[in-house]
Amino acid sequence: MTPPGSALGAITVRPVSRTLPPPPQTSFASDNAAGVSPEVMAALAAANLGSALAYGDDHWTRRAEVAIAELFEAPVISLACWGGTGANVVGLASVLRPWQAVIATNAAHIVTDECGAPARFSGATVAPVPHVNGKLEPEALAGYLDWFGTEHHPQPAVLSVSQATELGTIYTIEELAALADAAHRAGMLLHLDGARIANAVASSGSSMPEMVRDTGVDLMTFGFTKNGAMYGELVVYLRPELAADARFVRKQASQLTSKSRFVAAQVLALVEGGLWLRNADHANRMARRLAEGVGRIQGVEIAHPPEANAVFARIPQWAIPPLQEWSYFWEWDSSQSLVRWMTSFATTIADVDAFVAGVAAVIG
Numbered sequence: 001m002t003p004p005g006s007a008l009g010a011i012t013v014r015p016v017s018r019t020l021p022p023p024p025q026t027s028f029a030s031d032n033a034a035g036v037s038p039e040v041m042a043a044l045a046a047a048n049l050g051s052a053l054a055y056g057d058d059h060w061t062r063r064a065e066v067a068i069a070e071l072f073e074a075p076v077i078s079l080a081c082w083g084g085t086g087a088n089v090v091g092l093a094s095v096l097r098p099w100q101a102v103i104a105t106n107a108a109h110i111v112t113d114e115c116g117a118p119a120r121f122s123g124a125t126v127a128p129v130p131h132v133n134g135k136l137e138p139e140a141l142a143g144y145l146d147w148f149g150t151e152h153h154p155q156p157a158v159l160s161v162s163q164a165t166e167l168g169t170i171y172t173i174e175e176l177a178a179l180a181d182a183a184h185r186a187g188m189l190l191h192l193d194g195a196r197i198a199n200a201v202a203s204s205g206s207s208m209p210e211m212v213r214d215t216g217v218d219l220m221t222f223g224f225t226k227n228g229a230m231y232g233e234l235v236v237y238l239r240p241e242l243a244a245d246a247r248f249v250r251k252q253a254s255q256l257t258s259k260s261r262f263v264a265a266q267v268l269a270l271v272e273g274g275l276w277l278r279n280a281d282h283a284n285r286m287a288r289r290l291a292e293g294v295g296r297i298q299g300v301e302i303a304h305p306p307e308a309n310a311v312f313a314r315i316p317q318w319a320i321p322p323l324q325e326w327s328y329f330w331e332w333d334s335s336q337s338l339v340r341w342m343t344s345f346a347t348t349i350a351d352v353d354a355f356v357a358g359v360a361a362v363i364g
């Protein structure tokens with residue numbers, strides 16, 4: 001048996017002898033671990049009555065298109081897709097040529113978590129740049145500006161940012177506008193991966209038009225799955241002319257759902273009465289409560305204050321396995337002993353308090 005505090009390689013091992021409290025009822029591993037908002041379930045059941053033409057030729061899809069244009073207060077074009085990777089693929093592949101490049105941070109989902117799908121479907125190069133707390137800074141573009149016009153280099157055509165970022169931070173309106181400005185001055189487009197755009201809008205207190213239309217975003221993924229949908233995301237083109245080839249790209253990328261009415265019904269359930277913002281706001285509040293709770297435990301260091309629905313914390317390496325066994329979550333960066341805890345619309349106050357109690361029992 002390993003004595004308390006002895007070193008095992010680089011890891012200090014300590015036995016966890018305390019009895020742990022009951023684990024929370026919901027998972028802090030991911031907002032994707034949550035189920036479906038009851039209102040969305042009801043909307044799916046309602047859309048299940050009778051038949052409707054397939055491939056978006058139905059009244060739910062038409063209503064959702066109008067609802068999205070109203071939400072953005074602009075004549076946007078929106079296309080339903082199955083999932084977030086697929087929506088990023090469709091958006092990017094519809095505006096990129098094979099000799100071009102999309103620039104994103106080296107933490108971006110399109111760089112690290114989509115198995116190269118955007119590069120495969122667009123043929124373009126995905127060029128990663130460093131980030132600061134998950135955010136891309138306009139200066140990061142500088143190194144690529146020399147590539148313009150030289151046939152040996154992929155031609156930078158799109159800047160892609162995630163809002164909220166993969167590190168749970170939020171670009172301010174000014175930061176997004178500065179990035180759009182930098183991209184446009186270089187003749188590039190600004191793409192926004194909005195898998196968690198609802199959390200960002202709810203956290204910022206700005207409206208969707210203020211955050212996206214007025215800052216100069218050209219096209220985006222509007223995520224619903226993490227916000228309470230069962231599946232389904234939209235690609236939203238703020239400049240309608242960019243969508244000229246989008247329907248062909250979507251079909252070829254296997255993202256055209258035949259029973260599209262079920263995506264549209266979910267979008268309507270979330271958007272029409274503002275549930276998308278209420279769900280996101282709840283998730284954000286649960287993350288803040290979690291950060292406050294675990295932040296009081298000696299041995300837990302919050303990496304940065306949560307701005308959306310993720311808490312990143314440094315905890316002792318030895319505490320990670322027993323905590324994961326008790327209530328699973330992901331270790332984000334083992335070199336920093338950095339873990340990620342995520343909340344969702346389904347996280348309750350009791351879940352947060354139970355999780356804090358477990359962390360305190362192991363580490364405190």
Ligand SMILES: Cc1ncc(COP(=O)(O)O)c(C=O)c1O
Nearest residue numbers: 083084085086109162166193195
């Ligand atoms: C930033 C970001 N973009 C996109 C996605 C969409 O991924 P998926 O294809 O799993 O829906 C995710 C999911 O975790 C994400 O975190």
